[in-house]
Amino acid sequence: MNHPCHTLPKKTLGCFPTPLVALNRLSDHLGGPRILMKRDDQTGLASGGNKTRKLEFLMGEATATGCDTVITAGAAQSNHCRQTAAAAACCGLGCHLVLGGERPDILDGNLLLDDLLGAEIHWTGEYRKGEKIPEIVEQLVNQGYNPYVIPYGGSNSTGAAGFVAAVSELQSQLSDMKASVNSIVFASSSGGTQAGLVVGKKIFQQGFDLIGIGIDKGEAGDGPFSDHVLQLAGATADRLNVDDDFCRTDIIVRNTYLGDGYGVVGDLERRAIRLTAETEGILLDPVYTGRAMGGLMDMIKKGEFSSRDTVLFWHTGGLPALFSYAEDLQQ
Secondary structure, rough: OOOOHHOOOOOOOOOOOOOOOOOHHHHHHHHOEEEEEEEEHHOOOOOOOHHHHHHHHHHHHHOOOOOOEEEEEEEEHHHHHHHHHHHHHHHOOOOEEOOOOOOOOOOOOOHHHHHHOOOEEEEEEEEOOOOOOOHHHHHHOOOOOEEEEOHHHHHHHHHHHHHEEEEEEEEHHHHHHHOOOOOOOOOOOOOOOHHHHHHHHHHHOOOEEEEEOOOOOOOOOOOOOOOOHHHHHHHHHHHHHOOOOOOOHHOOHHHHHOOOOOOOOOEEEEEEHHHHHHHHOOOOOOHHHHHHHHHHHHHHOOOOOOOOOEEEEEEEOHHHHHHHHHHHOOO
C-alpha cells in the first residue's frame, strides 16, 4: 500500500531502520516471555532517541513553511530538547529551548549537549511544558525571526506521523525475522509516540497490544491522559487522510508505576536499569525507559505474560541523562 506519511514534508535526520534485537539473557533471567527490543536509542542524532522520528517531519514542515528558527520546551534534562537542538543544527536553523528549572553551575548530561549544539536556553523555573513559549515567540518575531513552535515532546499530528512510519518499519523487520509480537511496551509521556503507534497499528493491520507506561502524573493537564492520546490519534489520522474511528479501548496507559513523580528515580528504575545493563549491555535512561522497563519487569513478575508470548520493548533513548542522575542511581 502507499505509505500515508509520504504526503508530508520530511527532513532526513536519523539512521533508520533502527535495530530490532532479542534480549535473550534478560528474558531467561526474568523467566517470562521472549523479549525483543526496538532500539531507537540508535537513531544517530546527537546520541539518538525516538524524537528523531518526530523531528524528521517537524523539521520538514518548519523548512517547508520558510521558518528560520525553532522553539520548544522541556525539563532541564529533556531528551526531546537535545534532539531538537541537533536537528536544528543539521537544518541550519536557530534553536531556542525553554527549560524548566534554573541554570546550574555546571552543565551536564543533555544540558551540556544542548550548549554544544548551539541552542539558546531560556530558564523558566517551575514551568517546563512550554507555558512561556508564546511570549518568547513574540520577542523573536519582534526581532525579525520567523519561528516554528514544536510542542512539548514533539507531540502533535505532524510529530506523531513519525511513529506511524515506525510501525511500517517494524512490520518489515518482523517479517524478515519471521516473528510476531503480542504486545509492545513503551514509555508514554507527551502522547505523540503512543498516538502514532495506535494509528500505525490500524493502517498496517497489526494485532499487537500497545501498552504505554505512564511517566508523568501531569502529562495532559486537567483531563485524563488517555483522552489526550485518543484525541491526538484522531488528529494524526485526519492529517494522513485515513479512518479515525478510534475508541477508548485502543488506548492502554498503565499509571501504576509513577512512583514519586516525573524524573524521580526509585528502586523500580534502579533495578531495571542495572539488570538490563548487566544482562544485555544496554543502557536505559532514568526518566523514561528505566521506568517503562521497570513496569514491564513488574508485569512479567505478576504473570501478565506467558512464556509463549513475545513482548517488544521500545527503547526510546535518553542515554545522556544517565550522567546527571549518577547519585540517584548509586543509592
